[in-house]
Amino acid sequence: MTTRILSGKTIADAIKSEIAAEVKTVEIEHGWRPCLAAVRVGQDPASEVYVGNKVKTAAELGIISEHHHLPVETSHEDLLALVHDLNANNDVDGILVQLPLPRHINEREILEAIDPAKDVDGFHPENVGRLSLGYPSLVPCTPAGVVEILKRSDIEIAGKHAVIVGRSNIVGKPLAMLLLKENATVTICHSRTADLAEITSQADILVAAIGRAGFIRGEHIGAGSTVIDVGINNFSDMETASEMFPAEDLEKRIATIEKRGSTLVGDVNPKDAMEKAANFTPVPGGVGLLTVAMLMKNTVTAAKMRRKI
Ligand code: NDP
16 A cells, blocks of 8 residues: 655645735735734743744744743742733734643633633633534644645545544544534544444544554554544654664664654554555654644634734
């Protein structure tokens, strides 16, 4: 089976250039640019990279961004006060509070304090409810990115059996709603699912959002299916590397492990996916790149809705 690699970079670049053009048009016609406020608390290294990428991408697309980096000892009340200030600030169109937050902060209360009209991550219960009802809403970025990959790769969704492994509030559940809206027949699997491979191997579209490196193996994958790998995990086990990566990729992966101590893998075993799937998203270079692009799209959407254009 020749597997088509669905390049997240190509698709994300296309979306980003559309957004940049839209931002330019808004500025010419209305005299303002969308503004994203990113809030980060503490020194989590992954969060630093994620927020850095988001702020950099915003700048590339002409979106104004504010980066509020608060010390780890910031109190719940002070963070809440910042969210209220950003809600009240008419120049701010989108608010993003990078997770995870330090343990002493009540994450749920912070996310629920964000004005739903500025909730560019789509995590506020009002937006989650609107998505479930099939109303227009700000949709979580990673699931929205998965749908963009499918659509822009001309992979039919309507009438197909989509199986999602993972039921988190940020990926699995909202993705189920989006695929349902696209008229897929949707099955959601999780850690208590019996006979996982029996179900996943029936999928036309299989999405893995589990958080376990290479967990989805050949027996889980239906021949000729589309496999979307949402997972992002570090892999460093030299002994099993040849079971994880296809021969043509192995040398490069081993070199990366030797140089950096680990290499990024998804929740799907890429070697097996390349043997069975018709379409497959790579890690890195797949869904992750779409997440940032969709955040930018949400920022422009939020700006246009708020400012009624
Ligand atoms: P969560 O940990 O919140 O959810 C994981 C899900 O996987 C749960 O529903 C869990 O089931 C299920 N699961 C765990 N073990 C098994 C198993 N053995 N069999 C079947 N299901 C299982 O993770 P997230 O949804 O936040 O993230 C999933 C992955 O996606 C991670 O690798 C994360 O890094 C990545 N990610 C990537 C993003 C991107 O931009 N590409 C963005 C967000 C996440 P249960 O509910 O029963 O516990």
